[in-house]
Amino acid sequence: MEALIHHVVGKYNYWLYIILMMIGLYAMIAKNNLIKKLVGMNIFQTAIILFYVSIGCKKGATIPIIEEHAGMGEHAIRVADYINPLPHVLMLTAIVVSVSTFGVALALAVKIYQQYKTLEEDEILMRLREK
Amino acid sequence: MSQHYPVLLVTVPLLSAFIISGLSWVKKSLCFPVALVALGTSVFCAIGLLFKVLDVGVVEYHMGGWMPPWGIAYRIDLLNALVLVAVSSVALVNLVAAHKSVQRDFPEKKGIFYALYVLFAMGLMGITVTGDVFNLYVLLEIASLTAYALIALGKPDRAPLASLNYVFIGTVGACFYLLGIGYLYIMTGSLNMADIASLLPPIYHSKAVLVAFIFCMVGVCIKMAFFPLHTWLPNAYTYAPNPASSVIAPLMTKVMVYVMIRLVFSVFLPDFSFHVLHIGPALVWLACLAIIMGSLLALTQRNLKKMLTYIIVSEIGYMVGGLWLGNRLGMSGAILHILNDAIMTLCLFLAVGNIAYKVKQVGFEDLKGLFRKMPVTMAGFVAGALSVIGVPPTCGFFSKWYLISGAIQAGQYGFMAALLFSSLINIVLFFRVIEIAYFEPMNPLHGVAPKRGIIEEVPLSMLIPLLLVAVSLIVVGIYSGTIVNHIIVPVLPKGIG
Numbered sequence: 001m002e003a004l005i006h007h008v009v010g011k012y013n014y015w016l017y018i019i020l021m022m023i024g025l026y027a028m029i030a031k032n033n034l035i036k037k038l039v040g041m042n043i044f045q046t047a048i049i050l051f052y053v054s055i056g057c058k059k060g061a062t063i064p065i066i067e068e069h070a071g072m073g074e075h076a077i078r079v080a081d082y083i084n085p086l087p088h089v090l091m092l093t094a095i096v097v098s099v100s101t102f103g104v105a106l107a108l109a110v111k112i113y114q115q116y117k118t119l120e121e122d123e124i125l126m127r128l129r130e131k
Numbered sequence: 132m133s134q135h136y137p138v139l140l141v142t143v144p145l146l147s148a149f150i151i152s153g154l155s156w157v158k159k160s161l162c163f164p165v166a167l168v169a170l171g172t173s174v175f176c177a178i179g180l181l182f183k184v185l186d187v188g189v190v191e192y193h194m195g196g197w198m199p200p201w202g203i204a205y206r207i208d209l210l211n212a213l214v215l216v217a218v219s220s221v222a223l224v225n226l227v228a229a230h231k232s233v234q235r236d237f238p239e240k241k242g243i244f245y246a247l248y249v250l251f252a253m254g255l256m257g258i259t260v261t262g263d264v265f266n267l268y269v270l271l272e273i274a275s276l277t278a279y280a281l282i283a284l285g286k287p288d289r290a291p292l293a294s295l296n297y298v299f300i301g302t303v304g305a306c307f308y309l310l311g312i313g314y315l316y317i318m319t320g321s322l323n324m325a326d327i328a329s330l331l332p333p334i335y336h337s338k339a340v341l342v343a344f345i346f347c348m349v350g351v352c353i354k355m356a357f358f359p360l361h362t363w364l365p366n367a368y369t370y371a372p373n374p375a376s377s378v379i380a381p382l383m384t385k386v387m388v389y390v391m392i393r394l395v396f397s398v399f400l401p402d403f404s405f406h407v408l409h410i411g412p413a414l415v416w417l418a419c420l421a422i423i424m425g426s427l428l429a430l431t432q433r434n435l436k437k438m439l440t441y442i443i444v445s446e447i448g449y450m451v452g453g454l455w456l457g458n459r460l461g462m463s464g465a466i467l468h469i470l471n472d473a474i475m476t477l478c479l480f481l482a483v484g485n486i487a488y489k490v491k492q493v494g495f496e497d498l499k500g501l502f503r504k505m506p507v508t509m510a511g512f513v514a515g516a517l518s519v520i521g522v523p524p525t526c527g528f529f530s531k532w533y534l535i536s537g538a539i540q541a542g543q544y545g546f547m548a549a550l551l552f553s554s555l556i557n558i559v560l561f562f563r564v565i566e567i568a569y570f571e572p573m574n575p576l577h578g579v580a581p582k583r584g585i586i587e588e589v590p591l592s593m594l595i596p597l598l599l600v601a602v603s604l605i606v607v608g609i610y611s612g613t614i615v616n617h618i619i620v621p622v623l624p625k626g627i628g
C-alpha cells in the first residue's frame with residue numbers, strides 16, 4: 001500500500017496529465033455536441049502541454065536566467081540550479097498549434113451549423129440518412 | 132547557392148504562401164503564377180539535391196549555423212531526396228492541372244486556395260527534409276491544418292463535416308506523436324534524430340522507450356490511415372474539391388509512411404524495432420488485414436472517387452507490410468511503392484478530376500459512354516488502373532514484385548496471399564469501371580447532352596498533366612531497376628538480411 005502511494009504521489013504530474021487526457025478523450029468520444037467534442041480535443045492537447053511543462057521542472061531550482069557574466073563567475077554554472085527551459089519553449093509552439101487547430105475546427109463548426117442548423121451529431125447524421 | 136537548397140526548398144513556398152494570400156486582396160490573377168514559381172523552385176531544389184546526394188552522399192544543413200544537438204538540422208540522404216522529388220513534382224504537376232477547375236468552381240476563393248496549396252506542399256516537404264523530431268511535429272501540423280482547410284473548400288453539404296471528423300482524429304494522431312517524442316526527450320534529452328539514435332542503444336530495455344515507440348507509431352498510423360484507424364480518410368478525400376483531393380490523396384499518406392520508415396531507420400534504429408521488440412510479424416498481419424479490408428470495402432462502393440479512397444487504404448497496407456517484413460526486398464518494395472503509389476494515385480485522381488470537370492459527378496452511372504466522350508482522359512485512367520493492378524510495363528508491377536519476393540523470403544505467405552488477393556480485387560474494381568465507361572450507352576443526362584460520338588475533352592492544361600503522369604508511370608516502371616539499385620538499396624540499414 002505504501003509503495004503504491006509512493007508511486008502515485010511521487011509521480012503525480014504524470015497521473016494528472018493522464019487523467020486530464022482521458023477526460024478530453026472521453027468528451028471527444030462520448031459527447032454528442034460538436035462544440036463539446038472540440039473542447040474535449042482542446043483538453044486533450046492541454047494535457048500534453050502540461051506534461052511537457054512538468055518535465056522541465058527540478059526541485060529547488062530557479063528560473064533559467066544566469067546572473068554572472070560569461071567568464072566572470074567565480075565558479076562554473078551548476079545545471080541543477082536552473083530548471084530546463086527547453087520543454088517550455090517547445091510548448092509555446094505547441095500552444096500556437098493547438099490554438100490554430102481550435103480555430104480551424106470552430107470555423108468548420110460554423111459552416112456545419114449554417115448547413116444543418118444544428119450542432120448535435122445525431123441530428124446531423126439523421127439528416128444525412130434522410131437524403 | 133547549391134548548399135542552400137535544403138532551406139530554399141521550404142522557405143520559398145512558405146514566404147510565397149504569405150505573398151499569395153496578400154495578392155488575393157490586390158490582384159487575384161497573379162496568385163497562380165506566384166504559386167507556380169514557388170513550387171517550380173522547390174522541384175528544382177529537390178532534383179538538385181537528389182543529384183548532389185547521389186554525388187557526395189548525405190547533405191546536412193544547420194539552420195542559422197547552430198550545430199546539431201542544439202540547433203535544427205536538415206539532413207538529406209537518398210531516401211528523403213527521393214521522396215522530396217516525388218512530393219514536389221506531384222504538387223507542381225497537380226497545380227497546373229488544378230488551375231482551370233479552381234477558376235471555374237470557386238473563383239472568389241482562388242487566392243486562399245493557392246496559399247493553402249503552397250503551404251500544404253511546404254509542410255510535406257519540410258516533414259521530409261527535417262532531421263529534428265519536434266520540427267517534424269510542427270510541420271506535420273502545418274500540413275494537416277492546411278489539408279483540413281483545403282478539404283472544407285468542397286461542397287458545403289458534406290465537406291465541412293468530413294473535414295471536422297478529420298480534425299478530431301488527425302489531432303489525436305499528432306498529439307500521440309508529440310507524446311512519444313516527449314518520452315524520447317525525457318530519456319535522451321535530445322530532439323535531433325541522429326543524436327537520439329546514438330543515445331538510445333544502452334537504454335533499449337527501458338519501459339519509457341517502449342512507450343515512446345508505441346505512441347509515435349500509433350500517432351503516425353492514425354495520420355496515414357492504417358486500417359483500423361482509417362475511418363476519417365474515405366469521406367475527407369471524397370468530399371474534398373477535386374483539385375485539392377488530387378494533391379492530398381497521393382501525398383499526405385505517403386509522406387506519413389516515409390515518417391514511419393524514418394523513425395524505424397534513423398531514430399529507433401532497426402535493431403530495436405526488429406530484434407528487441409519482435410513486432411514485425413504482428414504488424415505484417417495487421418497490414419494483411421488492411422489490404423484485404425481496403426479492397427473489400429472498395430468493392431462495395433458505387434462512386435468512383437470513394438472507391439479510389441478505399442484503394443488508398445489498402446495501398447497503405449502494402450507499404451507498412453513491406454517495411455515490417457524486415458528484409459531488404461520488402462523494404463525496397465515499400466520505399467519504391469511510396470514513389471509509385473504517389474504517381475499512380477495522382478494519375479487516377481487527375482482522371483477523376485477531369486471527368487468531374489465535364490460530367491459533374493463520378494458515380495458509376497455517370498460514367499456511361501465516357502470512352503467516346505473523353506477518350507484521352509479515359510486512356511490516362513486506364514494507365515493508372517493498370518498500374519494499381521500491377522500489369523508489367525507500369526511501375527505498380529515492380530514494387531509489388533519486390534513486396535511479394537520479400538514476403539516469400541521472410542516466409543510470410545499470408546502477406547503474399549493478401550497482395551495477390553488485392554490485385555485480383557483491383558482487376559474486378561477497375562474492369563467494372565472500364566466496362567461501364569466503354570460498353571454502356573451514353574447517359575443522356577450528362578451536363579449539356581452531347582450528340583453521339585462527339586468528343587468533348589477537358590482543356591489542354593488538364594489533359595497534358597494527366598498524360599505526363601501516365602507516361603511517367605511507364606518510365607518509372609522501366610527505370611525501377613536503376614532506382615532500386617542506385618537510390619533505395621544504399622539507404623537500407625546495415626544488418627538487415
